[in-house]
Amino acid sequence: MVRTRVVVSGEVQGVYFRDTCRRTAAQHGVTGWVRNLPDGRVEAVFEGDPEGVEGLVAWARRGPSRATVTAMTVHDEPVEGLTTFEIR
Template sequence: MLQTVTILVSGKVQGVYYRQSTREKALELGLTGTVKNQPDGSVLIHASGPAQLVNQLIAWCRQGPDRAIVSSVEVTTIEPLAFLGFTIVR
């Protein structure tokens, strides 16, 4: 079953290649979506794909890349959305 989620990751997640690492992990899993830095220092992710693979991305987000320090991960399931690939929004 396809699932689309919004993931809001807080902590030291900007300036540590979090967006690029998220994109690489999502592509590895075959997911589509977007990742974007937020003005408050968090990272906002929209991810769409098979629920099991989306859950793997969520689990990865709880740790992130080596230099990240994740303090919280908020996940919201939303209406399914179609994305072309997985892109970094600047």
């Protein structure tokens, strides 16, 4: 199990980023959460097997079709053992 936090910048709010992230996480068997930040960015935490988490990080680099991702920070963190994926 691994845990990664990403913060995505660009045109990422109002383009179904969070809902598409939740659905993509379910497809990859990844738990965690995603939320909009007040400054227009999106923050997400992904937990799961390394392959699934890597798949979500790769997806977040481009986002859903209506998004324009201009930058993304990625940080590994200690696993907390999350059991679901939620939109915050």
